Amino acid sequence: MGAWCDGGEGGILWGMEQKRVYHLRRMDRDMADRGEQLAVIRGQKIVNVAMCRGNQPYLVTLDYAFCEGENCFYVHCAREGKKLDFLRENPRVWGQVMEDGGYVVGKCSHAYRSVAFEGRAEFVDDMEQRRTALGMMVEQMEPDPEPLKRRLLEQATVENVVVLRLRVESMTGKKSRGSSVWQ
Ligand SMILES: Cc1cc2nc3c(=O)[nH]c(=O)nc-3n(C[C@H](O)[C@H](O)[C@H](O)COP(=O)(O)OP(=O)(O)OC[C@H]3O[C@@H](n4cnc5c(N)ncnc54)[C@H](O)[C@@H]3O)c2cc1C
Numbered sequence: 001m002g003a004w005c006d007g008g009e010g011g012i013l014w015g016m017e018q019k020r021v022y023h024l025r026r027m028d029r030d031m032a033d034r035g036e037q038l039a040v041i042r043g044q045k046i047v048n049v050a051m052c053r054g055n056q057p058y059l060v061t062l063d064y065a066f067c068e069g070e071n072c073f074y075v076h077c078a079r080e081g082k083k084l085d086f087l088r089e090n091p092r093v094w095g096q097v098m099e100d101g102g103y104v105v106g107k108c109s110h111a112y113r114s115v116a117f118e119g120r121a122e123f124v125d126d127m128e129q130r131r132t133a134l135g136m137m138v139e140q141m142e143p144d145p146e147p148l149k150r151r152l153l154e155q156a157t158v159e160n161v162v163v164l165r166l167r168v169e170s171m172t173g174k175k176s177r178g179s180s181v182w183q
Contacts (some may be wrong), residue, residue, distance in 0.1 A: 015085045024174060031113060031173030040099050040111040040173065041066045045141055047073055049166065050094040051086045051121075058086050064097075064166075065136035073166040074133035084162065091121040093166055107160070113175040117168045127155075133163045148162070 026032050031037060050059045062075040063150050073095065074112050077083065087093070094116070101111025124130050137146045138152060151157075 003132060011175070024172070026174075027043075029174050029176060031115075031175045032047045034172070036070065036113070036175075037115045037171060037173040040115050044097050044099060046097075046142050047075070047166075048096045048098075048167060049075070049083075051083065051090065051092070053086045053089050058082060058183065063137060063141060067133075067136065070165070071168045074124075074136060074163060075166065076134060076137060076161045078165050079160065079162050087121045087164070093119050093121050095119065109176065111176050113173070115171060115173050117166075117171040119166045119168045122165045125166050128159055130158050130161075130163045133165070134161070135156065 011153070016145050033042075038048045046061050047064045048059060048061050050057065052058070057162045062077070064075050066073050095118045096114055098112060098114040104111055105111075114168055124133060134152060134157075135145075135149055
């Protein structure tokens, strides 16, 4: 079970209930430094995004671009499907980006740095904002982004995808001490 504070002045009111504010049980693995969290995000290409509709959970893996200025992830997808149905009903998301340092042989341990966040999904309707977000995604993914950007950012393509902004509301970082790289 995770560690949590029972509120007091730090507690958050959530409807009529008090929301428990958790912190890492293993504080020796805390990666609170924003710069290090951003380094993990900049270095990866996929984010796992969990959502919930009623009592039904769902999780998808998505390519992303992260916008530091807006503190949000941009993702894209087809215009229909299960995740969009979920997000239209409940835009709240939980996400995780993970840098896998591999299994540490002989230690029954894994080396990693990861970032977890809570946020809210918004549909990006404005064509120019969509184009910018898709351009950022191509830059995050492609070693040579310009040719693909020219092709992908045509009007027809931009109109035919859904772009979501996952606005980050809180973020935590954690790293294992399994690797000498991340001591
Ligand atoms: C490395 C990686 C990168 C990806 N990048 C993107 C991206 O940028 N954008 C994007 O939209 N998708 C991406 N995907 C696919 C994504 O993880 C989901 O499969 C997809 O978004 C599901 O869309 P949907 O909810 O509309 O599913 P639907 O097509 O509506 O299908 C829903 C049903 O299909 C099943 N299903 C859905 N996805 C999977 C799956 N991955 N494996 C097994 N069963 C599944 C579920 O049981 C679910 O009930 C990526 C996947 C991987 C592994």
